[in-house]
Amino acid sequence: MKKSISVSIASIAAAGALFLACAAHAQPRINIGAGQIRFVVPGPPGGPAGPTVQLLANKVSAILGQTVVPDYRPGAGGNIALTATAQAKPDGSTILFAAPYLVTNPFFQKIAADPGIVAPVVQFNRGVGVLLVHPENPAKTVQELIANIKAQPGKLSCAATTVALSFVSCHVFEAHAGKLLMVGYQGNAQASAAVAKSEVDILFEFVNVAIAPVKEGRLRALAVTSTTPAESFKSLPVTSSFAPGFDITGWQGLVVAKETPRDVVMALNEAFNKALQDAEVRRVFEGGGLEIVGGTPEAFGDMIKRDFEFYGRVAKEAKIEPQ
Numbered sequence: 001m002k003k004s005i006s007v008s009i010a011s012i013a014a015a016g017a018l019f020l021a022c023a024a025h026a027q028p029r030i031n032i033g034a035g036q037i038r039f040v041v042p043g044p045p046g047g048p049a050g051p052t053v054q055l056l057a058n059k060v061s062a063i064l065g066q067t068v069v070p071d072y073r074p075g076a077g078g079n080i081a082l083t084a085t086a087q088a089k090p091d092g093s094t095i096l097f098a099a100p101y102l103v104t105n106p107f108f109q110k111i112a113a114d115p116g117i118v119a120p121v122v123q124f125n126r127g128v129g130v131l132l133v134h135p136e137n138p139a140k141t142v143q144e145l146i147a148n149i150k151a152q153p154g155k156l157s158c159a160a161t162t163v164a165l166s167f168v169s170c171h172v173f174e175a176h177a178g179k180l181l182m183v184g185y186q187g188n189a190q191a192s193a194a195v196a197k198s199e200v201d202i203l204f205e206f207v208n209v210a211i212a213p214v215k216e217g218r219l220r221a222l223a224v225t226s227t228t229p230a231e232s233f234k235s236l237p238v239t240s241s242f243a244p245g246f247d248i249t250g251w252q253g254l255v256v257a258k259e260t261p262r263d264v265v266m267a268l269n270e271a272f273n274k275a276l277q278d279a280e281v282r283r284v285f286e287g288g289g290l291e292i293v294g295g296t297p298e299a300f301g302d303m304i305k306r307d308f309e310f311y312g313r314v315a316k317e318a319k320i321e322p323q
Contacts, residue, residue: 030263030266032064032264032267033091034091035067036066036069036093037067037068037069037092037094038069038071038088038093038094039056039057039068039070039071039095039096040073040081040084040095041053041071041072041073041097042080042081042099042101043072043074044072045072047074047187047189048187048189048209049099050070052097053097054070055281055284056272056275056281057069059278059280059281060271063275064267064271071094074187076109076111077112077167078099078102078105079101079111081096082096082101082102082113083113083117085118085256086113086117086118086257086258087257090256090258090259091260091261091264092260092264092267092268094257095121095254095255095256095268096118096255096256097252097254098118098252098254099250099252100168100307102118102255103307103308104167107311107320108315108320109322115308116258118258119255119257119265119297119301120255120298120304121253121254121269121297122253122254122269122272122273122276122294122295122296122297123252123293123299123300123303124251124254124285124292124293124294125251125252125285125291125292125293126249126250126251126291127208127230127249127250127251127288127289128207128225128226128233128249128250128289129169129204129205129210129224129226129249130205130207130214130225130230131169131202131203131204131221131222131223131225131239132195132204132205132210132213132214132219132220132221132222133145133222134195134198134219134220136198137201137220139222141222141237142223143242145177146176146177149178149180150177150178153178154179156180157180157200157201158170158173158174158181158200158201158203158204159191159195159200159202159204160182160183160184161184161185161188161190165205165206165250166191166203166205168248168314168320169204170202171314171320172243172246172248172318173204173243173246174318175317175318175319176243176246180202183200188205188206188209191205192205192209192213192218195219204225207232207290208288208289211232211288221233221236222236223236223238223239224236224239225238225239225246225247225248225249226238226248226249227247230289251293251303251307252290253293253300256268266297269297273294273295277294
């Protein structure tokens with residue numbers, strides 16, 4: 001009799017565990033919007049962010065079982081894309097590829113949206129900037145370049161693109177090296193081509209974009225904009241060694257409209273964190289000299305806040321006027 005009772009109890013327990021497991025498995029997936037997810041890109045198709053966005057869109061589509069499509073919104077240094085995302089329905093169906101323009105534009109553009117109009121989801125990566133010149137530029141070191149700038153105030157030019165890292169780095173470098181002629185470009189590709197043709201002297205570029213033209217011999221790297229050497233350019237000096245405080249690091253991440261529900265933010269956070277662990281994603285990011293970050297919305301939000309304060313100080317100390 002005792003044996004029969006114990007078998008029955010064991011059977012009930014097993015059935016209960018199976019029921020709970022099935023119930024957990026059957027829990028509905030968080031619904032992100034009503035259809036496909038628009039991944040807003042602050043640049044044109046074919047721009048430097050395009051391949052990264054498409055790769056992540058493909059991975060996250062498979063993870064969520066919901067189509068994620070790039071939505072290119074170039075112009076105004078990222079403000080058009082940022083405003084479009086902030087004004088979209090806050091249900092997670094519109095997400096934005098964020099980069100330092102989010103925290104630099106308020107200080108360097110007369111018309112710029114505040115980063116507080118969006119909510120952080122996850123940081124994808126981070127990487128240094130690289131100081132680039134034409135291969136035949138007479139300066140073989142940063143010290144020689146600075147000497148040439150001081151000897152010819154306002155004669156040497158820097159490609160101050162609408163990309164935040166390039167624009168800010170030009171002005172910070174000028175504060176340490178001497179007067180530069182700022183030449184505006186709408187994007188990385190145009191600026192890089194101009195330096196390769198000797199139409200402009202200096203360009204600061206995000207590491208993942210700088211690697212290819214340097215390897216191909218179209219551009220020459222002189223330094224990285226950090227306090228520690230970069231894995232991709234181990235032999236290069238750091239800008240902080242000759243310009244104290246010159247530590248400008250780029251990053252990429254994801255933000256959504258500010259009022260997006262917490263459960264939707266966390267569903268996106270989980271999906272993108274999972275995508276960042278994908279072997280192909282890791283290979284592409286790390287091969288481009290980028291360190292994968294991931295983590296919580298709060299960690300990304302703290303980083304955005306620190307960068308916002310940092311660039312505010314940079315703008316004030318370098319006496320940069322909004323343009």
